[in-house]
Amino acid sequence: MNLPISLTVNGVRRNIELADPRVTLLDLLRERLQLTGTKKGCDRGQCGACTVLVNGRRINSCMALAVSHDGADVTTIEGVARGNELHPVQAAFVAHDGLQCGFCTPGQIMSAIGLINEGQAGDDPERVREGMSGNLCRCGAYAGITDAVLDAQQSLVQKSLAQKSLAQSDQRRTA
Amino acid sequence: MKTFDYVRPTSISDAIAAAAAPGAAYLAAGTNLLDLMKGGVIGPKRLVDVTRLPGLDLIERLPDGGVRIGALVRNADLAHDPGFAKSYPAIAEALLSGASAQLRNAATVGGNLLQRTRCAYFYDVASACNKRKPGAGCDARDGENRLHAVLGWSEACIATHPSDFCVPLVALDAVVEIEGRTGGREVALEAFHCLPGDTPERESLLEPGDLIVALRLPGEARRFSAHARYLKVRERTSYAFAVASAAAALRIEGGTIREARLALGGVAAKPWRARPAEEILAGSRPDPAVFRDAANAALGDAKPSGDNRFKIELMRRIIVRTLTSAAAGTPQRIPALPASPFSSVSGALHDA
Numbered sequence: 001m002n003l004p005i006s007l008t009v010n011g012v013r014r015n016i017e018l019a020d021p022r023v024t025l026l027d028l029l030r031e032r033l034q035l036t037g038t039k040k041g042c043d044r045g046q047c048g049a050c051t052v053l054v055n056g057r058r059i060n061s062c063m064a065l066a067v068s069h070d071g072a073d074v075t076t077i078e079g080v081a082r083g084n085e086l087h088p089v090q091a092a093f094v095a096h097d098g099l100q101c102g103f104c105t106p107g108q109i110m111s112a113i114g115l116i117n118e119g120q121a122g123d124d125p126e127r128v129r130e131g132m133s134g135n136l137c138r139c140g141a142y143a144g145i146t147d148a149v150l151d152a153q154q155s156l157v158q159k160s161l162a163q164k165s166l167a168q169s170d171q172r173r174t175a
Numbered sequence: 176m177k178t179f180d181y182v183r184p185t186s187i188s189d190a191i192a193a194a195a196a197p198g199a200a201y202l203a204a205g206t207n208l209l210d211l212m213k214g215g216v217i218g219p220k221r222l223v224d225v226t227r228l229p230g231l232d233l234i235e236r237l238p239d240g241g242v243r244i245g246a247l248v249r250n251a252d253l254a255h256d257p258g259f260a261k262s263y264p265a266i267a268e269a270l271l272s273g274a275s276a277q278l279r280n281a282a283t284v285g286g287n288l289l290q291r292t293r294c295a296y297f298y299d300v301a302s303a304c305n306k307r308k309p310g311a312g313c314d315a316r317d318g319e320n321r322l323h324a325v326l327g328w329s330e331a332c333i334a335t336h337p338s339d340f341c342v343p344l345v346a347l348d349a350v351v352e353i354e355g356r357t358g359g360r361e362v363a364l365e366a367f368h369c370l371p372g373d374t375p376e377r378e379s380l381l382e383p384g385d386l387i388v389a390l391r392l393p394g395e396a397r398r399f400s401a402h403a404r405y406l407k408v409r410e411r412t413s414y415a416f417a418v419a420s421a422a423a424a425l426r427i428e429g430g431t432i433r434e435a436r437l438a439l440g441g442v443a444a445k446p447w448r449a450r451p452a453e454e455i456l457a458g459s460r461p462d463p464a465v466f467r468d469a470a471n472a473a474l475g476d477a478k479p480s481g482d483n484r485f486k487i488e489l490m491r492r493i494i495v496r497t498l499t500s501a502a503a504g505t506p507q508r509i510p511a512l513p514a515s516p517f518s519s520v521s522g523a524l525h526d527a
Contacts, residue, residue: 021181021222022176044213044214051277058277059280060277060278063204063209064204065202065205065224068205111277118251124511130413130511130513132276133275
């Protein structure tokens with residue numbers, strides 16, 4: 001069976017022929033597109049190491065059939081930095097020691113970006129912990145991870161407020 | 176994983192025709208299906224991908240004040256729909272207490288109804304399981320069965336239904352809309368799942384090709400929104416299935432319960448509506464003695480299926496706690512730890 005699909009991965013359109021319908025989105029990213037930042041931990045939707053954004057929402061890529069995601073927009077850990085400038089969530093994980101061995105970190109960061117986009121947790125540490133409970137860290141870096149997510153959330157909120165006030169002052173200038 | 180044919184129909188009638196063939200299964204998000212396929216628990220010959228079927232991802236208000244939820248609505252989208260969460264807070268809380276954020280973003284409401292038991296002997300293909308292989312026997316009976324059923328089980332099967340979402344749904348009279356080879360029909364969710372009896376492999380009323388297209392909640396179910404809770408005891412605080420759970424919804428007027436709904440999770444092969452308890456609650460004042468009577472009535476037929484006698488008393492206490500919480504009023508916002516009986520304040524008393 002030949003199954004042609006098209007995905008946008010980190011902003012780049014990719015046309016892929018799948019020879020086998022069993023390929024998960026995770027295996028496609030790692031084995032076909034060589035995007036090995038996304039990790040395979042349990043491969044059963046339990047650990048969160050494979051978290052990516054699909055159409056802006058965090059999901060477990062191990063539990064997603066690639067063929068069923070034909071046409072999707074996928075963001076992986078390779079797609080979040082701008083050149084040498086880390087994404088604010090990446091920078092916060094570095095600043096707060098939100099990792100030890102680093103294996104779960106790409107999934108943690110993608111999950112945190114998803115969590116902040118969802119806008120449900122705000123600056124409540126308990127809601128952040130609950131919202132991140134789908135990402136396991138066997139090193140136990142949870143305290144640093146929670147601090148990193150809270151810090152990144154705050155800096156992203158401030159950034160968006162600053163952009164908003166800039167846009168407003170631009171409006172005033174043009175008015 | 177065994178290989179399979181993959182088809183992606185674009186109409187409901189094509190989907191039904193494709194899925195009516197022996198060995199076919201519907202695929203939505205696949206969060207449970209792929210897990211089962213990877214473990215060799217099931218091996219469908221054909222997957223019928225329903226994710227592109229039109230019109231199944233809507234949350235629609237109905238003229239009677241009720242709501243119709245398309246089968247492909249994602250769990251997270253339903254839980255965070257402001258209008259829905261305000262009208263049916265216990266359902267939103269149950270949804271948010273299940274799985275992880277990643278899984279809730281993918282998993283669909285139709286798939287939630289059809290998820291399989293998490294009985295370890297069902298998952299372990301080296302174990303005997305009447306559900307997986309009819310007539311094979313049940314290794315859970317003499318195995319690790321402290322989490323198994325205490326209501327409605329049979330000698331053939333003691334597995335439980337794992338859903339949180341279904342528990343408040345069944346309490347609030349949800350209806351399942353089904354399309355099949357002979358047209359459309361609807362079934363009360365309470366009657367949708369089967370008890371095991373001698374045929375534990377038959378888990379619902381669905382026939383080959385049948386497709387869940389929507390769930391409906393009646394307008395009357397909104398009357399409970401001021402006093403509705405879902406509570407769930409887990410073996411860890413988050414991202415775990417229920418050991419036992421309860422959904423309680425009360426309509427309280429002038430200090431008296433006018434109408435009550437109660438359903439239990441984690442204790443039977445289906446979400447368990449506790450009607451004898453509802454009868455005791457209706458017309459009573461919301462106080463601990465009445466709640467305890469209701470809990471006793473709800474568990475009247477309970478019996479251990481193994482090393483799980485504790486679940487009967489645990490379930491009673493969860494019922495009392497859920498009724499107490501519901502009577503106190505639905506919180507303005509779903510708590511930080513949805514459905515948790517434990518305080519989210521570090522170091523506080525568990526019932527603070």
